[in-house]
Amino acid sequence: MNAPTPPPTADVNALYAAYDHLDPPIGPDGTPCAYFEEFRDAQIATKQPVGRSEKHGGFWVVTGFPECEQIIKDVDGFSSAGVIFPKYAVTEPLMLAEQDEPDHMRARRLVNVSFMPRSVQQYGDEMMRSVHELMDGFIEDGKADVGRILADPIPAIVTALIMGLPAEDGPMFDYWTTAITHEFLNDPKAAQPKIEQMYAYFDKNIARRKIEGGTDVLSSVINAEVDGDRLTHRELLGFSTVLLIGGIENSAKLIGSALWRLGWDVELRRRLIRHPERMATTVDELLRYYSPGTIGRIVRRETTIAGHTMKPGDQVMLALPIANRDPREFPNPDAFITDRTNNRHLALGTGLHVCLGGHLIRMEARLVISEFLKRIPEYEIDSNAPLKWTTGQVGGMSRVPIRFKPGKPRGTERGKGVDAWLRHATRP
Amino acid sequence: MPKVIFIDPEGIEHRVDATVGQSLMRAAVDSQVPGIEAMCGGNCICATCHAYIEDERLATLAPPDATERDMLECTSEPRANSRLCCQVPMTEALDGLIVRVAASQH
Numbered sequence: 242m243n244a245p246t247p248p249p250t251a252d253v254n255a256l257y258a259a260y261d262h263l264d265p266p267i268g269p270d271g272t273p274c275a276y277f278e279e280f281r282d283a284q285i286a287t288k289q290p291v292g293r294s295e296k297h298g299g300f301w302v303v304t305g306f307p308e309c310e311q312i313i314k315d316v317d318g319f320s321s322a323g324v325i326f327p328k329y330a331v332t333e334p335l336m337l338a339e340q341d342e343p344d345h346m347r348a349r350r351l352v353n354v355s356f357m358p359r360s361v362q363q364y365g366d367e368m369m370r371s372v373h374e375l376m377d378g379f380i381e382d383g384k385a386d387v388g389r390i391l392a393d394p395i396p397a398i399v400t401a402l403i404m405g406l407p408a409e410d411g412p413m414f415d416y417w418t419t420a421i422t423h424e425f426l427n428d429p430k431a432a433q434p435k436i437e438q439m440y441a442y443f444d445k446n447i448a449r450r451k452i453e454g455g456t457d458v459l460s461s462v463i464n465a466e467v468d469g470d471r472l473t474h475r476e477l478l479g480f481s482t483v484l485l486i487g488g489i490e491n492s493a494k495l496i497g498s499a500l501w502r503l504g505w506d507v508e509l510r511r512r513l514i515r516h517p518e519r520m521a522t523t524v525d526e527l528l529r530y531y532s533p534g535t536i537g538r539i540v541r542r543e544t545t546i547a548g549h550t551m552k553p554g555d556q557v558m559l560a561l562p563i564a565n566r567d568p569r570e571f572p573n574p575d576a577f578i579t580d581r582t583n584n585r586h587l588a589l590g591t592g593l594h595v596c597l598g599g600h601l602i603r604m605e606a607r608l609v610i611s612e613f614l615k616r617i618p619e620y621e622i623d624s625n626a627p628l629k630w631t632t633g634q635v636g637g638m639s640r641v642p643i644r645f646k647p648g649k650p651r652g653t654e655r656g657k658g659v660d661a662w663l664r665h666a667t668r669p
Numbered sequence: 670m671p672k673v674i675f676i677d678p679e680g681i682e683h684r685v686d687a688t689v690g691q692s693l694m695r696a697a698v699d700s701q702v703p704g705i706e707a708m709c710g711g712n713c714i715c716a717t718c719h720a721y722i723e724d725e726r727l728a729t730l731a732p733p734d735a736t737e738r739d740m741l742e743c744t745s746e747p748r749a750n751s752r753l754c755c756q757v758p759m760t761e762a763l764d765g766l767i768v769r770v771a772a773s774q775h
């Protein structure tokens with residue numbers, strides 16, 4: 242048999258030219274995974290891990306793993322001011338994610354300890370309770386859209402929890418983040434008042450914490466001091482916003498994609514039930530495979546990568562879902578391997594800006610998946626109801642209709658956060 | 670060249686060459702010792718290079734600074750001999766040091 246002919250360079254250039262991280266083509270399985278694989282194949286065959294997109298006024302696209310890693314780690318050569326592209330409609334600069342050194346490290350040190358494993362473990366019980374209350378809401382029905390009724394609410398409830406805010410405000414966080422990350426692109430006028438409402442909300446809550454104190458992340462960040470240094474009120478607003486933007490949508494998409502995959506991949510699901518000790522590596526494999534986010538940078542120092550010279554001021558997008566399928570880093574990259582070793586995926590970034598919520602999302606995803614499978618070990622994707630992959634700078638399964646044998650509620654009293662969500666999610 | 674013996678979470682020993690002045694984290698990563706993720710690349714912000722140092726030689730190391738101490742306390746299983754490997758530079762005197770990688774970095 243002949244070896245497959247590599248795609249001509251013209252094809253890979255066409256792929257780069259048409260690349261739009263906000264709108265990847267969706268394949269017959271309902272995901273852009275086949276497109277990511279095709280792009281990766283072309284990139285590898287032609288040895289062109291970098292190219293030029295003509296979308297959004299033109300930008301560099303980096304699809305190779307080592308090239309993405311090199312750029313992320315080169316914080317002097319590439320500025321984080323370009324992390325979001327095109328920019329979100331927020332008036333305050335995004336704390337941490339959009340900051341460069343030395344401002345970034347100063348702020349990161351002030352918030353870092355609040356997100357360490359021990360610090361986030363204290364929210365485990367409350368998280369578990371919310372998962373079960375949400376499941377009680379649909380377990381008797383034998384069907385549910387677990388995208389809207391589990392994957393969406395949990396990250397918003399958890400964000401409220403860690404910030405010491407009322408869990409019933411969760412749906413509002415969802416409403417604001419959607420305005421910031423999606424709506425402003427099509428309808429900036431409609432999005433603006435929602436964004437102002439969000440700032441007013443945090444303004445009020447920060448002011449209250451300053452007087453009353455508390456044990457939550459927001460309070461500890463307000464009081465955190467490194468070398469006599471503290472965050473200003475404006476920075477605290479920026480920090481609240483970045484927790485909403487950075488924490489909720491990404492996490493919801495990861496959990497949605499996971500529940501979808503486990504819905505049809507019966508073998509994977511049963512393997513995971515039989516081998517709960519593989520949950521940790523499975524979550525990292527889910528992160529690699531369904532990498533929800535794409536990140537950008539702005540060139541600061543002229544840099545040549547893979548024969549392309551990037552000039553100061555140029556926008557660069559790092560196609561993390563493609564880089565995470567690079568065979569130069571991941572043996573057998575299209576296989577989903579529950580116990581993959583040395584899985585250095587970039588789904589949570591790397592280097593100085595590595596995801597602040599990395600420990601939190603790992604614990605959250607493990608907990609949601611394992612508790613879900615304890616009560617619904619057998620289920621299938623309901624082909625009569627709409628499945629939806631939401632695209633954008635953050636992408637993933639957002640509608641995951643499933644069918645299963647009805648079960649019994651645990652009968653725990655329903656918390657206000659869950660109650661608010663059930664009303665929110667069952668709205669037409 | 671001094672050597673470090675890393676014991677990974679599965680209990681497997683890795684005898685690794687380390688250059689003097691290099692951090693224990695760098696030596697582990699260069700030899701792909703499982704369990705040392707070192708996401709932040711040695712900047713003492715990710716705590717994914719957590720390990721336990723053999724007791725006999727613990728006291729010979731320069732003690733952790735305040736930032737490292739705060740982070741160590743909040744790792745999933747802190748112990749008296751916990752260190753972040755990126756904050757421990759290799760010396761000739763540390764030849765043969767035994768370092769147990771923490772069971773989980775998360």
Ligand code: HEM
Pocket residue numbers: 313321324337338339349483484487488489491492495532533534536537587588589590591593594595596597598599601602
């Ligand atoms: C599946 C879920 C998540 C994904 C895929 C994700 C992805 C990422 C990525 C790729 C970065 C690096 C950005 C860069 O280098 O420019 C990042 C940074 C960040 N993430 Fe996450 N994240 C997730 C969950 C969370 C959660 C739950 C929180 C908050 C509680 C959070 C807060 C942040 C913050 C504040 C940063 C900026 C850190 C810095 O610049 O120092 N993320 N995240």
Ligand code: FES
Pocket residue numbers: 694706707708709710711712713714715716717718753754755756
């Ligand atoms: S490598 Fe991140 S703290 Fe050591």
